[in-house]
Amino acid sequence: MRFMERIFPFMLSLGGVSLDYVTTTIGLGLGLCEMHPAYHPLKALLIFWGAIVLLSLLLPRGRIWRVSINSLASASYLGVVNNTLVIMGVFPGLQI
Secondary structure (H helix, E strand, C coil): CHHHHHHHHHHHHHHHHHHHHHHHHHHHHCCECCCCCCCCHHHHHHHHHHHHHHHHHHCCCCHHHHHHHHHHHHHHHHHHHHHHHHHHCCCCCCEC
């Protein structure tokens, strides 16, 4: 149980970054362009995992620890939501 509790935020953020990469690739295939010229999914993953490790070391264990770290890991899905809304035409996107 403890192992799963510790690894869950990393897997959660991996899912978000992976889906962000997939939706970015779909958008690029539709003629949209990436707004961040230095975007790379591995950089995003390293940033999320680094922040999770930092919070893991700084916050006391308990409910606040779990909620804070899982909330941060869930933030990786914001890119997926944004990309999906751009692909659907809800948000304007830049064409190449």
